[in-house]
Amino acid sequence: MGDLTRVTIDFDTSHLIFPTIIACILGLLGLAIVIRDRARIAAAGSYWRRSWDVMDKPRFLGVLALTLLYFSLMVPVGDLWPNTGMGFLICSIPYVLATGLLFMHERPLRQVVPLLIVALVGPTFVWWLFTYPLFLTLP
Amino acid sequence: MFEFVTPLFLSLIIGGTFVGIIFGAIPGMTATMAVAVCLPLTYSLGLENGLALLLGLYVGGISGGLVPAILLGIPGTPSSITTTFDGYPMAQRGEGELALRIGTISSLVGGLISLLVLDLFAPTLADFAIKFSYVEKFLIIFFALTVMAALSSDMLLGIFSGVLGIFVALIGTYDISDGGNGNLRLVPPGTEYWLESGFSLLPVLIGLFGLAAILEQAEIGVPKGHSSKDIKVGKHSRFSFGVFRGEGINLVRSSLIGTFVGILPGVGGSAASIISYTNAKTFSKTPERYGKGEPGGIIASESGNNGLTGGALVPLLSLGIPGDSTTALLIGAFTLQGVQVGPLFIGNNPGTWDAMIVAMLIANIAMFVMMYYAIRYFALVVTIPKHILFPVILMMCVIGAYTINYGIMFDVWTLLIFGVLGWLFGKLRLEVAPFIIGFILGPSAEIYFVKSLESFGDVTIFFTKSWIAVLLWVLIIGSVAGAALMSKKRRQMTEEAA
Numbered sequence: 001m002g003d004l005t006r007v008t009i010d011f012d013t014s015h016l017i018f019p020t021i022i023a024c025i026l027g028l029l030g031l032a033i034v035i036r037d038r039a040r041i042a043a044a045g046s047y048w049r050r051s052w053d054v055m056d057k058p059r060f061l062g063v064l065a066l067t068l069l070y071f072s073l074m075v076p077v078g079d080l081w082p083n084t085g086m087g088f089l090i091c092s093i094p095y096v097l098a099t100g101l102l103f104m105h106e107r108p109l110r111q112v113v114p115l116l117i118v119a120l121v122g123p124t125f126v127w128w129l130f131t132y133p134l135f136l137t138l139p
Numbered sequence: 140m141f142e143f144v145t146p147l148f149l150s151l152i153i154g155g156t157f158v159g160i161i162f163g164a165i166p167g168m169t170a171t172m173a174v175a176v177c178l179p180l181t182y183s184l185g186l187e188n189g190l191a192l193l194l195g196l197y198v199g200g201i202s203g204g205l206v207p208a209i210l211l212g213i214p215g216t217p218s219s220i221t222t223t224f225d226g227y228p229m230a231q232r233g234e235g236e237l238a239l240r241i242g243t244i245s246s247l248v249g250g251l252i253s254l255l256v257l258d259l260f261a262p263t264l265a266d267f268a269i270k271f272s273y274v275e276k277f278l279i280i281f282f283a284l285t286v287m288a289a290l291s292s293d294m295l296l297g298i299f300s301g302v303l304g305i306f307v308a309l310i311g312t313y314d315i316s317d318g319g320n321g322n323l324r325l326v327p328p329g330t331e332y333w334l335e336s337g338f339s340l341l342p343v344l345i346g347l348f349g350l351a352a353i354l355e356q357a358e359i360g361v362p363k364g365h366s367s368k369d370i371k372v373g374k375h376s377r378f379s380f381g382v383f384r385g386e387g388i389n390l391v392r393s394s395l396i397g398t399f400v401g402i403l404p405g406v407g408g409s410a411a412s413i414i415s416y417t418n419a420k421t422f423s424k425t426p427e428r429y430g431k432g433e434p435g436g437i438i439a440s441e442s443g444n445n446g447l448t449g450g451a452l453v454p455l456l457s458l459g460i461p462g463d464s465t466t467a468l469l470i471g472a473f474t475l476q477g478v479q480v481g482p483l484f485i486g487n488n489p490g491t492w493d494a495m496i497v498a499m500l501i502a503n504i505a506m507f508v509m510m511y512y513a514i515r516y517f518a519l520v521v522t523i524p525k526h527i528l529f530p531v532i533l534m535m536c537v538i539g540a541y542t543i544n545y546g547i548m549f550d551v552w553t554l555l556i557f558g559v560l561g562w563l564f565g566k567l568r569l570e571v572a573p574f575i576i577g578f579i580l581g582p583s584a585e586i587y588f589v590k591s592l593e594s595f596g597d598v599t600i601f602f603t604k605s606w607i608a609v610l611l612w613v614l615i616i617g618s619v620a621g622a623a624l625m626s627k628k629r630r631q632m633t634e635e636a637a
Contacts, residue, residue, distance in 0.1 A: 009593045015313030015322040017592075018585040022306050029299040036295065051566065056360035063357045064559075067350075067533065071551055088538075096530040103361045103526035115527055122531050126538060134183045136542045 062102045070095040078139040085131050085138035092123035143187045143494045151184070151192040152498050156505040159199020163206070164520040165528065166213045167356050170200020174468045175348045176532055178341060178475070179539040186476040187494040193472055194495065197465050198250060198448055198502035201408060202510060205242040205441055207521050210235055211365060215521075218408025218444035221416040225429065225436030232432060236514065240378045241434050242441040243510040245390060249442035250503035252394035253401065253449025257456075258496055261485065264457035268482035273594065274604040277587035278611040280580045283404040283460045284573070286618045291570045294622065300570040304577025305584060311337030317586045333549045341471045342540040342553035343578060347571050348464065349536040350554060351561025353529050358562070364524050382434050389419045389435055390442050397443035401450020401462050404576060408444040408463065414625070415443025417632045449499065456484055456492070460580065464572045467579055475543065 009017065034041060070091055078087020097119035104111060130136040155177070162173035173196040181189030204219030209226030222242060229238040271279065284301045291297025310326060311334055313319030326334045356362070383390065393415035400411040419439030420429045429436050451462025452469075459481035461467035473480050478488065485492045510517060540554035541547070564571055591600060602608060 005597050005599045007592050007596055007598055009589065009596075011320055012322075014589055014593075015320050015324050018588055019306070019309045019324050022302060022309065022581075026299070026302050026306055029295065029302060033295055033299060055358050059357045059360055060354065063354065063533075067555060070537075071548075071555060074551075075548055088541075092534050092537075096534055099530035099533060100526045103357070103529055105361075105363055105526075111524070111526075118527050118531065123534060126534065130538065130542065136182070137546055138538070139541065139546070139548065 059102055063099060066095060066098055066102070074139040083137055085127050088138035089123055089127040092126075093119050096122055141493065141497060143490060144497060148188055148191050148494070148498075149501065151188055152195040152501045153505045155192040155195025156199035156502045157195075157509060159196035159201075160203035160206075160506065160509060160517055161199075161520050161523075162196070163200040163203020163215050163219075164517055165523060165525075166207050166211070166215055166521070167352065167362075167525070168528070168532075169216045169348070169352070170197055170204075171348045171465045171468060172352055172532070173197075173200045174465050175345045176535045176539060178345070178468060178471055179535075179542045181472050182475060182542060186473070186478060186488075186491055187498075189472055189476065190469070190491070190495055191498040193469060194498045195502045195505070197469075198445070198499065198506050200465070201444055201448055202243070202246045202250075202441075202506045203517070203520075204444070205239065205246065205437075206510075206514075206517055209238045209242060209437075210518055211521060216408065216444075218412050218447065219440065220409050221412045221440035221443075222437055224416070224440070225431070225433045226440075228430075228432035229434075229437075234432070235518075237378050237382070238434070238437055239514045239518070240511060241382055241437045243507060243514065244383070245393075245438045245441035246445040246510075247503055247507040248390050249394040249397055249445030250448055250499070250506070252391065252442075253398040253446040254496065254499050254503065255449075256395075256398045257449035257452050257499070261453045261457045262492075264453065265482045265485045268458055269486075271482070271607070272604065273587045273590040274600055275607050275611065277584060277591055278601065278608055278615075279458055280460065280584045280587065282611050282615050282618065283454065283458075284577060284580065284584075285615050286622070287404045287573050287576050291573055293568060293570075294619075296568055297570045297573050300564070301573035301577040303569070304574035304579075305581035306577075307338065307574075308578045308581030309337075309585060310334055313585075314582075317582070318590060319586075338553050338557070339544055339547075339550050340474060340579065341543040342550040343557045344468050344471055344575065345536050345539045346554040346557030347561040347564075347575060348468070349532060349539075350558025351565070351571075353533060354558060354562040355565060356525065356529065361525050361529065365521050383438070386435055386438050389422070389438055392422075393419060393439040393442040394446040397446020398450035400443075401447035402453045404454055404460050404462055408447045411447045412440040412444040413632060415439040415446075417628065445503075452495070452499075455480055456495070457482060459484070459583070461576060464575060467572075467575050470579055471543075 074087045074091045077090050097116060100115040100119065101107060127138060130138055158177070159170060159173050162168045163170055174193050177192060177196055181192055184192065201216065201218055204214055204216030205222050205226065207213045207215040208219040208222035209230050212223050212227035214220045214223055226238045226242065229235065287301060309324065312321060312323055315321040323331060323335065396415045396418060397411040400414060416436060416439045419435050420426045423429065423435055447463065451466045454460040454462050455466045455469060461470055470480060536554060537551055540550045544550055561571055564574065602612065
């Protein structure tokens, strides 16, 4: 009986022991969920279709697209003026403005102007704060 | 002795509490989000000052949730859900200000009682935990994960989320500094450069708690804000401490329940307030009044959720296990400053420990003063348009993710990956809190597990090492059984309220 519980750890493969155990547990739990929720999983197609139908697609997909664009452009723009944080500043202003406009329900001038001010002041203040008092280089 | 109490320290607590109340008061934004967004600001503040800011945000964020709960019937944070049951009916009959003041005082009492428990209990628990070997340390983490997952709204999905968090945390190198062999695992070919150290904790946290929350709001179309006309503070409802007559036991019991729930890892404020509310109703002489504007309901809910604040810090500071998602973020603040929390923390960092206690005390008092005397102005916070707030928060999330590791763009992409993952979690009914606690505790669990086997070479060691190991197994089994019972009670309570 004692031999059954004895374990020898090989140092060279010790990095795989715990991930293997966790992967097995995860697989078993996944299987248990599939068995328990089989009806719900079978109806997953209609659930996702319904979610897609009720989703505010312009806002949700718009914010994702803008964020992807923002992240992708920050470094290339920043590389034009290295170590100045300009990539962050130049990309953040239109990002904040565009996202804000996307989230607005109506866009009268008296709502757009405060957003424009925030889009200019917010990123500029953050850029100044991190560049000077905090000495952190932004992209 | 208290040389850390400087004008900057005080300003950070008061400022943090102020910002926290604003975050808590805006529906869709939480204390966790406030801490996540402001975390990078602590980078250059030093540990004590950084914690002062974050603890202020924590206390303020939890307390601020009562403002929309009472005035609009929408919980500002999940922990204020039961405040809506009685607070909103009171506001509708013109007693909004009275309800807000009852909630504020209850929050203060809950916060102070939990702080007292933290001060008395955490050092004792830490002294005890110092004696733990790898085996007991692994079992403590196992216990924490069991409790946290078992108390999720769906136990199986909660456990799955926690284990998934551990799995994701294992991506990268088995660190030599932790006694590992320095080899990579779970890293897809071609991604070794980025994933050598795995995913960084803070971008993961900011993604799950910041970006995911905004994606959820975007999905439902970013609900229109409220105008000042929607807010009925009720100028004619005069407050008197007579409201608390006969509610002393409710106040203390709810605060202690909140503190206890806080000590249980990953359970969260909504459970604290629901359990407190249920007990208050059960023991009340007039339970039929609950849900119709009974001050006792607000007292129970708010003292319960603020009781969580000190309680959640107990396992964090004595065992290195976060009590809720916000304290999980505090681990990030410690990591940022190169400090490891665990049983040795209080003994090795007495100054930081004192600073945390003082910061919590001042944050609770600042919260009380601000919310008691300026509640009318905080009520207006709910009218701040989200189309201005959300883009700024998104930008702050990016800053946070980027600066945390001295400027690594992969961390910004991590933020996006986990933001989308957090949103997907909501769709798949997976739980974020167990995932994140699994993610934080995963690497430690691995080290303690492998080291235990390397040292003893027998799996039975986890059951036979000491009486503490046996006790921990009893607690693990008990927690699962107890959780099933509590889950049933919670479901009944929610159904009754609906």
